[in-house]
Amino acid sequence: xxxxxxxxxxxxxxxxxxxxxxxxxxxxxxxxxxxxxxxxxxxxxxxxxxxxxxxxxxxxxxxxxxxxxxxxxxxxxxxxxxxxxxxxxxxxxxxxxxxxxxxxxxxxxxxxxxxxxxxxxxxxxxxxxxxxxxxxxxxxxxxxxxxxxxxx
Amino acid sequence: xxxxxxxxxxxxxxxxxxxxxxxxxxxxxxxxxxxxxxxxxxxxxxxxxxxxxxxxxxxxxxxxxxxxxxxxxxxxxxxxxxxxxxxxxxxxxxxxxxxxxxxxxxxxxxxxxxxxxxxxxxxxxxxxxxxxxxxxxxxxxxxxxxxxxxxxxxxxxxxxxxxxxxxxxxxxxxxxxxxxxxxxxxxxxxxxxxxxxxxxxxxxxxxxxxxxxxxxxxxxxxxxxxxx
Numbered sequence: 212x213x214x215x216x217x218x219x220x221x222x223x224x225x226x227x228x229x230x231x232x233x234x235x236x237x238x239x240x241x242x243x244x245x246x247x248x249x250x251x252x253x254x255x256x257x258x259x260x261x262x263x264x265x266x267x268x269x270x271x272x273x274x275x276x277x278x279x280x281x282x283x284x285x286x287x288x289x290x291x292x293x294x295x296x297x298x299x300x301x302x303x304x305x306x307x308x309x310x311x312x313x314x315x316x317x318x319x320x321x322x323x324x325x326x327x328x329x330x331x332x333x334x335x336x337x338x339x340x341x342x343x344x345x346x347x348x349x350x351x352x353x354x355x356x357x358x359x360x361x362x363x
Numbered sequence: 364x365x366x367x368x369x370x371x372x373x374x375x376x377x378x379x380x381x382x383x384x385x386x387x388x389x390x391x392x393x394x395x396x397x398x399x400x401x402x403x404x405x406x407x408x409x410x411x412x413x414x415x416x417x418x419x420x421x422x423x424x425x426x427x428x429x430x431x432x433x434x435x436x437x438x439x440x441x442x443x444x445x446x447x448x449x450x451x452x453x454x455x456x457x458x459x460x461x462x463x464x465x466x467x468x469x470x471x472x473x474x475x476x477x478x479x480x481x482x483x484x485x486x487x488x489x490x491x492x493x494x495x496x497x498x499x500x501x502x503x504x505x506x507x508x509x510x511x512x513x514x515x516x517x518x519x520x521x522x523x524x525x526x527x528x529x530x531x532x533x534x535x536x537x538x539x540x541x542x543x544x545x546x547x548x549x550x551x552x553x554x555x556x557x558x559x560x561x562x563x564x565x566x567x568x569x570x571x572x573x574x575x576x577x578x579x580x581x582x583x584x585x586x587x588x589x590x591x
Contacts, residue, residue: 273555273556303559305558305559305562307554314570314572315554315568315570316483316485316569316570317485317567317570318554318570319566319567319589320559320561320562320568321562322559322563331566331567331589334567335484335485345555347559
């Protein structure tokens with residue numbers, strides 16, 4: 212019983228300490244499985260796997276990935292965004308900041324071979340708007356991870 | 364069974380007391396910023412001199428006879444003028460703050476109304492950069508051709524993409540292009556494909572929507588390199 216009590220204390224205390232000393236990093240990492248085919252007719256060609264969204268066809272396709280604005284009052288855009296993918300060829304992605312009515316405010320684009328690709332920062336976004344990301348995913352490739360943080 | 368229940372009952376207060384002790388002795392206290400500020404203020408000579416000035420002013424007011432019978436109050440006109448002046452300056456600064464605040468209005472409808480009246484600050488910034496830039500003839504020609512050829516090529520190969528360039532002008536790191544899309548669908552297709560096609564030379568695009576009543580969608584784009 213004593214051991215159980217001490218273990219409980221240690222566990223609860225460790226949790227309390229971890230939550231009270233949480234770092235101020237607001238980076239959000241998304242599993243790529245959030246992404247889906249841009250065109251409705253191609254939705255069945257994406258596998259939403261545990262490790263990302265996989266293009267099951269041999270041809271490239273456009274995919275759309277929702278990314279969340281978690282600090283609406285910060286309207287100065289993002290820090291650099293990182294996307295990890297696996298496959299052959301080149302992945303190209305555009306990150307958009309949108310107004311609430313869905314019109315584009317700004318976009319940043321980048322391309323690269325498999326691994327991490329870096330999309331430079333957006334400099335503006337809208338209090339009521341959102342972010343969106345399109346990518347051209349080569350055939351049989353998988354978009355694994357999106358890592359994004361907003362400017363403070 | 365009774366013994367077990369007794370042990371559990373005895374264990375709960377022990378658990379609570381232990382957590383409290385750990386939180387008290389081990390976890391760091393939040394930084395005491397407010398008291399520290401107070402100490403600095405109290406020790407500062409500015410604060411002391413301001414305190415003395417206020418005390419002197421109160422003493423002076425106490426000594427001044429006030430006849431509050433509706434006819435005259437000593438020093439009132441001067442004080443009224445001072446208050447008016449400070450109120451006027453306060454209202455100006457509040458207006459300035461409201462103008463510079465982000466679009467954190469209470470509803471998206473208000474924000475939409477404001478956005479139609481106000482220019483996206485990023486547009487102002489990039490258009491100023493464009494206007495101030497000198498023209499690099501080589502870069503300007505090469506990049507203008509790229510923009511034109513991407514749009515022309517897309518129009519030839521896709522039925523859905525029907526966009527026309529009204530004007531393209533490139534300086535040394537920024538281009539300004541006016542594009543008109545036949546309809547909303549064409550504009551959406553364009554938004555998806557075009558940035559990827561020019562991304563190597565012009566990764567950043569800042570958009571200014573041109574509202575039109577005839578169903579077409581006009582967009583002014585500032586395309587730029589990522590150099591500041």
